[in-house]
Amino acid sequence: MATPVKVYGPTLSTAVSRVLACLLENDVPFQLLPVNMAKGEHKKPDYLKIQPFGQVPAFQDEDITLFESRSINRYICDKYGSQGNKGLYGTNPLEKASIDQWIEAEGQSFNLPSSILVFQLAFAPRMKLKQDENLIRQNEEKLKKVLDVYEKRLGDSQYLAGDEFTLADLSHLPNIQYLVNGTDRAELFTSRKNVERWWDEISGRESWKKVVEMQTSPPKS
């Protein structure tokens, strides 16, 4: 049997959970390796050898090491796509270009305001840090503008890159999960009817439900 791929980092990390969702979609066996971020393990020389920016996740498959969750996911689909969900990263250049376009939209437009809100609204209170109301307001406005674009797009097609669930939709799951279920800002999504329908569909996938289960009851290490 092939050696399981390795994912380094905690399941609560949005970038780690993005990779886990992709592995589960593709039925790829994996081993999760803990990185204790509270103790700064992600900045230690041994870890920096596999993730030079000192962030999670890092990923290993046989003798290759990768970082950047969205690139890792493209690799997983290219290599393992035939084991599980074949359509996640398209089957021809045009499909791939459309999926890439929406993965970029997620990475370049959606991710920054949404991850600032996740940190400020979900993590800061848990960490007993003071919230920055200005930053929250500014990023809420930015996110609303992005979601207005999504609302229009999702009125024309079932998913972002067309009528199939793809890596582009999957990439959004971690931040929306926190905003809808871990803050009082769910309305950003539920007040937009196409976005709400889309969120219900993508968050209802078995793969994502498993990731959320892993986040709420992480395996004992």
Ligand SMILES: N[C@@H](CCC(=O)N[C@@H](CS)C(=O)NCC(=O)O)C(=O)O
């Ligand atoms: N673009 C990277 C972002 C990774 C990232 O920001 N990871 C966070 C946790 S979700 C982290 O490691 N933060 C600690 C740090 O930046 O020092 C990816 O998608 O993999």
